[in-house]
Structures are given as C-alpha cells and as structure tokens.
Amino acid sequence: MTGYRKYVALIVVLFAALVLLDYFRPKPVDWSQSYARKEKMPYGTYALYELLPSMFKGVEIVPVREPIYNQLQNAAMAGNYVFINKRFEADSLDINRLLDFVGSGNQVFIAAEQFTPYLSDTLHFKTDIQQSTHPDSTALIFTSQPQQNTFIYPPNNNTFYIKVKKQDGHVALGRNKAGQLNFMKVPFGRGYFYINTVPLAFTNYELISLKQSDYAATALSHLPVQPLYWDEYQKEGRLDDQSILRVIMRYESLKWAYYLALAAIVLFLLFKTKRTQRVIPVLEKPRNTTLEFVQVIGNLYFNNGNPGNIADKNIAYFMEYLRLHYHVSTSTWDEELRERIVAKSGADATLVAEVFDLMQSIRQSKAISDQTLLLLNIKLEDFYRQTSLRPTANL
CATH class of the missing domain: 3.40.50 (Rossmann fold)
Structure with missing residues (x-):
C-alpha cells in the first residue's frame, strides 16, 4: 500500500511540474487572423x-x-x-x-x-x-x-x-x-x-x-x-455560443447531471487509490450427479436398440432393491418369495404376481420388444409407488 501511494504522489508531482512548465514558458506568437476586438495578438483589433x-x-x-x-x-x-x-x-x-x-x-x-x-x-x-x-x-x-x-x-x-x-x-x-x-x-x-x-x-x-x-x-x-x-x-459568433459545454449549461437538468458525473468520477478516483481486496469466487454446492449419470447410461443403452439389455438392468436393480430394503434372498423366484415381498412391502399381491410373471417371461425370452420393456417399467413404477420407500433413480 505504501509503495502504491509513492507512485501516485510521483505522478501528481510530475503532472504539476508539467503544468507549471507549460504555464511559465514563453508563449509563441499567434499570427492567426482573428480581427476580434478583445484579442491583443498581431491580427486582432x-x-x-x-x-x-x-x-x-x-x-x-x-x-x-x-x-x-x-x-x-x-x-x-x-x-x-x-x-x-x-x-x-x-x-x-x-x-x-x-x-x-x-x-x-x-x-x-x-x-x-x-x-x-x-x-x-x-x-x-x-x-x-x-x-x-x-x-x-x-x-x-x-x-x-x-x-x-x-x-x-x-x-x-x-x-x-x-x-x-x-x-x-x-x-x-x-x-x-x-x-x-x-x-x-x-x-x-x-x-x-x-x-x-x-x-x-x-x-x-x-x-x-x-x-x-x-x-x-x-x-x-x-x-x-x-x-x-x-x-x-x-x-x-453569439455571446452564449463560446463554451463547448453551452448546451449542457443551458438546461438545469443537464447541468446537474454533469456536476453529478464529475463528483462521481472524483469519488471513484479517491476510493480506487485504496487497496482493493481480491474478489472472492462464489463456490457452488457439490451436486449429486448420480441421476444424470444414470440417465446418460440409460439413453446409451436405449439408443443402441437392445431393450433386452435394459430390461435385465431393470430386473437386476429391482432384485437389489428387494434385498437392500426387505432383506430377502432373491436367488429363487418361487411363491414363498412373492408372499414375503407382499407382506414386507405392503404392495398389492396381484401387482407383485404380475411383476414376477413378467420378469420370468423376459428371462426365458431371447429377445423382447419395446412394448414389453415399457410394460415392465410401468409395473415396476407401480410397485415403487405402492411401497413406502422409493428409489432415487429409474433405469
């Protein structure tokens, strides 16, 4: 800060010296032909x-x-x-x-x-x-x-x-x-x-x-x-036409706007001579991008035209969901598993039966259509809505 003020003081001193030098140096003779009555130059009157x-x-x-x-x-x-x-x-x-x-x-x-x-x-x-x-x-x-x-x-x-x-x-x-x-x-x-x-x-x-x-x-x-x-x-010219600011000074509103602008410039220069703190960058909160990642992967699979692969991922996610939230073994898809899911989740028994029957059909098929994939997604969404716990992302 001290060094900065030294530079400002040096500039002010040099500027003042330049003004004084220009003021006291001999003025060259102005030989322009003005013919003006107040001019004492050679060609004034x-x-x-x-x-x-x-x-x-x-x-x-x-x-x-x-x-x-x-x-x-x-x-x-x-x-x-x-x-x-x-x-x-x-x-x-x-x-x-x-x-x-x-x-x-x-x-x-x-x-x-x-x-x-x-x-x-x-x-x-x-x-x-x-x-x-x-x-x-x-x-x-x-x-x-x-x-x-x-x-x-x-x-x-x-x-x-x-x-x-x-x-x-x-x-x-x-x-x-x-x-x-x-x-x-x-x-x-x-x-x-x-x-x-x-x-x-x-x-x-x-x-x-x-x-x-x-x-x-x-x-x-x-x-x-x-x-x-x-x-x-x-x-x-006219008596009131000599100043370059004559239009501004002629109107009260423009005159005050001019004075206000000058005052603002002076204040700006005064405050800018002080050290200005570096701007602190705004840090954004960490975002959970898991949903975006899942959507990107899902779009990738869908665009590849393999609905069977997407259905397998949906089924695998559903099985993991059952194991994680209801603590059941999903290695065998028998009647006992269906009854335990109905009892623990509170979902409709008919819906659970339809979900397992559809997943069983998909597992046994070599290829499935887009309509079958859509039906599977609808059934799984119905199951998630009926249960008290809902996943944070859908595949």
Missing part, C-alpha cells in the same frame, strides 16, 4: 477598438454579437455598421436587411478581402489578387485626401483590389501605387457602403508594430460621427 471613442467623440460604440438580420430587426437602429474580417459572410436575408438599413440613410463600412456574392453582385463589384507583390506597387494612398500620404505594408497584407463591373455612382477613395482600387464609396438609397479590401491595415500589428494607425483613422473618418455598431458576430 484591440488597439483600433480602443481608439474608436477618440475618433467618434460623444457617440455610443456598440459591439454586436448577433447576426445582421437579428440586429437590424430594430427599426430604430441608425448610425454606422462596421465589419472588419478576412471574408465578409452573409446570406440573402442578412444582405436584404443590410440594404434596407443603408437605403434608409445609414452607413456600412466593410473591410474584407472577399465578399459574399449577395452583396458584391448587388453593388456591381468583385475582388481579385494583385499579381505583383513589390512594396512600391502595393503601397496604399487615399485619393480622397488633398495630401496623398503613402502607407507601406508587407506586400502579402494588401494584395486584394476591387474591380467595378458596372459604374453606378461608385466613388474611389483609395488605391495602391499600381493604381488598382482598394477603397470605395457606393451610394445605395439615402446611405452609403464603404468597401475596403485591406482588413489587415486595421489590426494591432499595423497600428502598433508598423506605426501606421493613420490609415485606419483616415479610412474610418469618412464615416459621419454617429453611433457606431462594431460587428463581432462574424468573428466570434
């Missing part, structure tokens, strides 16, 4: 979201964790709706509600490299990848500003550009040095869509590490100072 109150002074900044259709169910919602993602995803219902939102005099700002066809087909544009990745050709400028400052990013960060399929009031707001459009304003109804294909320019890495925060500030300055709705749904 924590820095930009913290700067929004200074860009839109005196108005409300609202993070949105609902689909576009659900969020815009409120007809009183007005202002700027901002999306910054690698790919702008929305179904036809979302896009129709978004078009109604812009058509009623609001603004939607979308920075993404690719767009859902429901929106791009409606606004008559598509995005493509620039073949040349030379820094000079991928540098960004604002054509809408009198002083055209140049913003230089890593070439692979801004290789997408816009192709306008049909001019319908599209206004160019920004291009790269190669002259390809990457930022535009599209009128729709009484409002505007702002389409940008450089979402990485709005991330922490570009704003802090490359010190290029002016690009994001300039791009968002095209929006009027109104309440701003910052989309987080396309990055993180």
Whole structure:
C-alpha cells in the first residue's frame, strides 16, 4: 500500500511540474487572423477598438454579437455598421436587411478581402489578387485626401483590389501605387457602403508594430460621427455560443447531471487509490450427479436398440432393491418369495404376481420388444409407488 501511494504522489508531482512548465514558458506568437476586438495578438483589433471613442467623440460604440438580420430587426437602429474580417459572410436575408438599413440613410463600412456574392453582385463589384507583390506597387494612398500620404505594408497584407463591373455612382477613395482600387464609396438609397479590401491595415500589428494607425483613422473618418455598431458576430459568433459545454449549461437538468458525473468520477478516483481486496469466487454446492449419470447410461443403452439389455438392468436393480430394503434372498423366484415381498412391502399381491410373471417371461425370452420393456417399467413404477420407500433413480 505504501509503495502504491509513492507512485501516485510521483505522478501528481510530475503532472504539476508539467503544468507549471507549460504555464511559465514563453508563449509563441499567434499570427492567426482573428480581427476580434478583445484579442491583443498581431491580427486582432484591440488597439483600433480602443481608439474608436477618440475618433467618434460623444457617440455610443456598440459591439454586436448577433447576426445582421437579428440586429437590424430594430427599426430604430441608425448610425454606422462596421465589419472588419478576412471574408465578409452573409446570406440573402442578412444582405436584404443590410440594404434596407443603408437605403434608409445609414452607413456600412466593410473591410474584407472577399465578399459574399449577395452583396458584391448587388453593388456591381468583385475582388481579385494583385499579381505583383513589390512594396512600391502595393503601397496604399487615399485619393480622397488633398495630401496623398503613402502607407507601406508587407506586400502579402494588401494584395486584394476591387474591380467595378458596372459604374453606378461608385466613388474611389483609395488605391495602391499600381493604381488598382482598394477603397470605395457606393451610394445605395439615402446611405452609403464603404468597401475596403485591406482588413489587415486595421489590426494591432499595423497600428502598433508598423506605426501606421493613420490609415485606419483616415479610412474610418469618412464615416459621419454617429453611433457606431462594431460587428463581432462574424468573428466570434453569439455571446452564449463560446463554451463547448453551452448546451449542457443551458438546461438545469443537464447541468446537474454533469456536476453529478464529475463528483462521481472524483469519488471513484479517491476510493480506487485504496487497496482493493481480491474478489472472492462464489463456490457452488457439490451436486449429486448420480441421476444424470444414470440417465446418460440409460439413453446409451436405449439408443443402441437392445431393450433386452435394459430390461435385465431393470430386473437386476429391482432384485437389489428387494434385498437392500426387505432383506430377502432373491436367488429363487418361487411363491414363498412373492408372499414375503407382499407382506414386507405392503404392495398389492396381484401387482407383485404380475411383476414376477413378467420378469420370468423376459428371462426365458431371447429377445423382447419395446412394448414389453415399457410394460415392465410401468409395473415396476407401480410397485415403487405402492411401497413406502422409493428409489432415487429409474433405469
């Protein structure tokens, strides 16, 4: 028992050391493109979201964790709706509600490299990848500003550009040095869509590490100072959809079943650390297999098709029974033996006479039939039933 506890303690210590080592070791940089407002990784948008109150002074900044259709169910919602993602995803219902939102005099700002066809087909544009990745050709400028400052990013960060399929009031707001459009304003109804294909320019890495925060500030300055709705749904989903146990925690019965299962596992581990006694096997009582043995032997003789042999065994057993229980000599089957059997056993005299006459006939015959064997068995059974003592097995 002591040795067993030593092994358990050693495993616990090693596991704790592994946890501490993993906790204190330097964390590798996560370069995944999350665009989430709470992420401080290079491609999160924590820095930009913290700067929004200074860009839109005196108005409300609202993070949105609902689909576009659900969020815009409120007809009183007005202002700027901002999306910054690698790919702008929305179904036809979302896009129709978004078009109604812009058509009623609001603004939607979308920075993404690719767009859902429901929106791009409606606004008559598509995005493509620039073949040349030379820094000079991928540098960004604002054509809408009198002083055209140049913003230089890593070439692979801004290789997408816009192709306008049909001019319908599209206004160019920004291009790269190669002259390809990457930022535009599209009128729709009484409002505007702002389409940008450089979402990485709005991330922490570009704003802090490359010190290029002016690009994001300039791009968002095209929006009027109104309440701003910052989309987080396309990055993180609904607010209550983050936990892998969300379905269990949503229902009271499942939650308590989960807690009960955890408690049972803990109790099981605690009690299993103690020495468990070896299971004591259940010993069955000795069985008297004499009857089964006799039945097997009887079936063997019967299946061999020799009823005479079986009859001889029955007669021999009957004689032994008489000698054992009534203490008579069975060497001579005379009238005196029959009278003594009747007197000692209490059996019917006629039955005793029939039994002895039938046994005498069988002894004198060379072969007997199955019917004769059956008759002998019936007579012997009648004799045993009439006597006070009955054998434990029948042949």
